[in-house]
Amino acid sequence: MTTSIPPALILVLGGLVLPFLGGRARAAWILVLPLVTLALVWALPDGPALTVAYLDYELTPVKADNLSRLFATIFSIMAFAGGLFALNQRRVYELAAAFVYAGSAVGVAMAGDLITVFVFWEMMAVASTLVVWSAGTRSSYRASIRYVMVHLFGGVILMVGIIAHVADTGSVAFGPMRPETFGTWLMLIGFLVNAGAPPLSAWLPDAYPEASWSGTVFLSAFTTKAAVYVLLRGFPGAEILIYVGLYMIFYGIIYALLENDMRRILAYSIVNQVGFMVTGIGIGTEMALNGAAAHAFAHIIYKALLLMSAGSVMFMTGKRKCSDLGGLFQSMPLTTICGGIGALSISAFPLTSGFISKSMINQAAADEHMALAWLLLTAASAGVFLHAGIKFPWFVFFQKDSGLRPPDPPWNMRAAMILFAVLCIGIGVLPGPLYAILPYPVDYAPYTVAHVVHMLQLLLFAGLAFFLMLSLMKRTLTITLDFDWFYRTFGVSVVRFLLRVFGPVDRKARRTGLVAFGRVVHQIYRHHGPAGALARTASAGNMVFWVIVMLAGYLVIYFI
């Protein structure tokens, strides 16, 4: 048995202590914990670092390799920047929950067996629900309940899958599988629920924008990317993921184009971006898997940056609808620039992180001669610029002047945005360090003249399309129905309909049954009740008399 400190526990236990700290101690605790976690992750050698005997199985709660280290690294960096951004968040429970959430994500990334994966998986569901909940509004409470229902449902599917898989194979080890058995299929479905895959994708844009200005930043990073991690580890090359991923990509674009809430636009775009990763995992070549892993790493940074800029706008103005915003570039220059860098990164502009990660997935599709997938991925790359790259900054920071003139947010929020903006550009300009920690050796040069020119053509003409069709994109005070309509409206109507139709029948049946039952009880009571013939008390003399009668009868029968 080997032992070491599980990196996940630093954030989980440290997060639980957070509500008891105040002032500078709290700030220091928030900033130091993720860095300690990061150091522990990198101190681990390859292979199992901790094994524990549990029932008949040997669990491996901590096991390191390139893939797990990559995800644990970005989860720790995210916890640091998110903590910095949220230093001035007055709701103490939110950060505590967020750190338990981040720690659980690290736990999933370092887990060497399926039981550990499941335990941290469920901890993530509970902690993330508390992050949504701690926004403290009625709508956030209701959204958090819908959110946790979906995740507990996904968790049950995953658990049944794990049990079936362990019963089949006798092993709890977590490694590459193929969706061929009942158990592996259920595990794949359980993983995909958290990735935001259809048909349940609506949980994400439903719940994430209801969290506080800082809560959404954390939410954007962990659940979906932990799902990308387990898919990378468990189902590389599963062909169905190509189709699931492509659906997610276009679902995200179309719904984001119709959306008015700035943070919901970005939430739809999470599904879109995770779709690129899922497609890459489905393609399954080393190039594609590297691309998916690198894209998850880059995505966490630029998506958090975008949501930090949106969170700053919300923090300073209290508004979240595009139709109420606009013209903020004049008084929030730093937020505008940082949001703009996030927008360029998500669109994969040259010199940004998205350019060096997403293009590996497109390249893998081209290398495998998957013409349709490649054409769709290329169209989607243009579509990302359309819905997240221009639409978000345009409607929030430019377009019509809303007359709002809030200043940039407090220093800690600015510092967090600057840190991630620098990382977006840094990774884009110098991709070497990121390429060096990817799961497979990288044989890819993103910066060729042709690639840069083609990407600029694609993106800038997408921009032209946006401005040519601006009149079609006019913001309206609307939402767009999604799958959650089935459980928010349709399901409720079905229950109401059943109550109306079968309610009277049910009431009558119950009343008749009750009357019949009452009669039976009454009869029993009549004979066995206090006054009943069978329950009447009799005197001792009476009893002696009847005993004598019985004995006399017996004598008579004996003599006969």
Added chain:
Amino acid sequence: MSEQTARDAKELHWLVRPSTIRKLWWWGCGFLAVLTLADLVVHGHSYFWIDGTFGFYSWYGLLTCAAMVLFAKGLGVFLKRDDTYYDD
């Protein structure tokens, strides 16, 4: 231009003045044209026949984005609701 509108234009941030926006359109379109013509000298590796056509990335980006906007608009006709739809 009357004096009043001239003064309004002066008070606007330079980036949102109509004259700036006009210039941005001209320069933007010029840049797009140059970028597309760059295909004459830049030859990337083409994997399928279609990505070897002239200005592929330009027209493909423009057309697919227009298609996505129109598709979203069409879908919106059926699926858009007031944003108070789910409120009690």
